[in-house]
Each structure stands twice: as structure tokens, then as C-alpha cells.
Amino acid sequence: xxxxxxxxxxxxxxxxxxxxxxxxxxxxxxxxxxxxxxxxxxxxxxxxxxxxxxxxxxxxxxxxxxxxxxxxxxxxxxxxxxxxxxxxxxxx
Numbered sequence: 001x002x003x004x005x006x007x008x009x010x011x012x013x014x015x016x017x018x019x020x021x022x023x024x025x026x027x028x029x030x031x032x033x034x035x036x037x038x039x040x041x042x043x044x045x046x047x048x049x050x051x052x053x054x055x056x057x058x059x060x061x062x063x064x065x066x067x068x069x070x071x072x073x074x075x076x077x078x079x080x081x082x083x084x085x086x087x088x089x090x091x092x
Contacts, residue, residue, distance in 0.1 A: 002028065007087075011045065014082035020045050022085065024074060026066050029059060037062040041069060046077045 004027030012019045022045040029039045036055045039062050043050040054069055056062030078085050 004028070009085050009087055011078065011081075011085050012083050014084075022046065022074065024070055026063070026070075029062065031059075039063065039066050041066050043070065043074050043077075046074075046081070 004025060006023060006025045006027075009022045009024070010019050011022045023042070025040075025042040025044070027040055029037065032038050032055070036057065037059045038053050038055045041050075041052050041054060050073060052069070054062060054065050056065050074085075
């Protein structure tokens with residue numbers, strides 16, 4: 001399974017700074033030699049870029065974990081920096 005999901009959003013800081021393009025990418029889902037599954041997650045465009053590989057018991061659990069991780073990481077950055085993201089990552 002080598003499909004990649006990529007979503008591009010615009011983060012508009014509340015401090016009047018220039019809007020930034022935020023790219024969220026999930027891909028390279030695979031079963032690892034240890035019997036667990038893993039997936040690559042990239043969150044790009046904030047002050048720092050994040051690249052992680054998450055593991056799960058099966059492929060579906062791994063994708064669910066990636067979605068939760070993205071909500072926490074990117075959603076936390078939007079809250080910490082102050083501003084909005086379009087399309088919405090978290091409910092208002």
C-alpha cells in the first residue's frame with residue numbers, strides 16, 4: 001500500500017502575519033518486519049516542519065493513529081500560534 005494522502009490548507013495567523021500554506025501528508029503505509037504496521041506523517045509549513053513514522057497493531061489502527069496525531073500536532077500549533085486554518089482542521 002503506497003498511496004499518499006496530501007491535504008493543503010492555509011494558516012492565517014491572528015497577529016496579522018502573512019498566510020502560510022500548510023501541507024499535511026500521510027503515506028508509505030507498510031507492514032514492518034516486527035509484525036506491526038507503520039505510516040509516515042509530514043506536517044509542513046508551520047514555523048517548524050514535522051516528520052514522524054507512527055506504528056500500530058494493524059493497518060487500520062495505524063491510519064487512525066495518524067489522524068489523531070495530526071489533530072493534536074497541527075491543531076495544537078494553530079491554537080498555540082493563534083489563527084485559523086482553511087479548510088478547518090478542528091471544529092471552531
